[in-house]
Amino acid sequence: MTSASSDLVFRAVSDPTRRALLELLAQAEYSVSELLEHFKVSQPAISQHLRLLLDAGLARVRTDGRRRLYSLDAAPLREIHDWAAHYERFWDNRLGRLGQYLDQKQEAKKRGLPE
Amino acid sequence: MTSASSDLVFRAVSDPTRRALLELLAQAEYSVSELLEHFKVSQPAISQHLRLLLDAGLARVRTDGRRRLYSLDAAPLREIHDWAAHYERFWDNRLGRLGQYLDQKQEAKKRGLPE
DNA sequence: TTGACATATAAGCATCTGCTTATATATACT
DNA sequence: AGTATATATAAGCAGATGCTTATATGTCAA
Numbered sequence A, B: 001m002t003s004a005s006s007d008l009v010f011r012a013v014s015d016p017t018r019r020a021l022l023e024l025l026a027q028a029e030y031s032v033s034e035l036l037e038h039f040k041v042s043q044p045a046i047s048q049h050l051r052l053l054l055d056a057g058l059a060r061v062r063t064d065g066r067r068r069l070y071s072l073d074a075a076p077l078r079e080i081h082d083w084a085a086h087y088e089r090f091w092d093n094r095l096g097r098l099g100q101y102l103d104q105k106q107e108a109k110k111r112g113l114p115e
Numbered sequence C: 001t002t003g004a005c006a007t008a009t010a011a012g013c014a015t016c017t018g019c020t021t022a023t024a025t026a027t028a029c030t
Numbered sequence D: 001a002g003t004a005t006a007t008a009t010a011a012g013c014a015g016a017t018g019c020t021t022a023t024a025t026g027t028c029a030a
Helices: A003-013 A016-025 A032-036 A041-055 A075-084 A099-109 B002-013 B016-023 B032-036 B041-053 B075-087 B099-110
Strands: A057-063 A065-070 B058-062 B069-072
Touching: A003 B016, A016 A041, A016 A057, A016 A065, A016 B002, A016 B016, A032 A041, A032 A065, A041 A057, A041 B032, A075 B075, B002 B016, B002 B041, B002 B075, B016 B041, B016 B058, B016 B069, B016 B075, B032 B041, B032 B069, B041 B099
Parallel strands: none
Antiparallel strands: A057 A065, B058 B069
16 A cells, blocks of 8 residues: 555546446456446447556456456555545534534533633 | 435545545635645646535635635534444454354343253 | 736657467367 | 357547646734
């Protein structure tokens, strides 16, 4: 989980087509042509997206005859999840820094401390 | 949370400089020149990044004299968090589809069903 | 009012991105 | 062997991206 590999994951996930691919791969293993049916781009475009997913560690391939079967490897998504979770405290209320302050105040109140 | 605005958030967050900006804004409200101190790029570059964060709804500004004070709005990050959480089941084990299958098997076993 | 400061915007540029078509590679079928 | 099928790779291109310098805008201070 170096900064470089982390960046690969964030970049991979920033594209809507690749997010759609991940969603499909979450359901099952798919060949390229099966994946292709769900999109309006060319086969090379799909292969190129899959390459980026592989590079980011978000997908695996195995060969089956002349087909290549892609599957999901969601492990790197955990990093994104954890990164976002780091900000969880800030979206509970929409007040940002002030929210933290209010949280503290409320905490204090709960404990029956004077303001 | 349209698909378009969602995309803005994913894109905004895909850049390491902007992620660093968010991290700073999570700590406090900052002026542009204060933010600038933490980076090796020019002032316009920072202003441009901040613009994208604003567009994605990840930051707010208020004017204080001739300074502009930026603060975090983490709300849109919740979407990313939830999106990633959708894959949580897949990173618990590193086996993807097979993992699900094994999960089911294990579930079955727990219930004392025959294999 | 004049000049310094803080920030935004404009314009230009190199690089990256996502796409296409054309082609290479490998396997399967007859 | 020869043809069709499945996928990857190469090359090229338009548009996006991130940066820079130059400049505009607005506020403060003497």
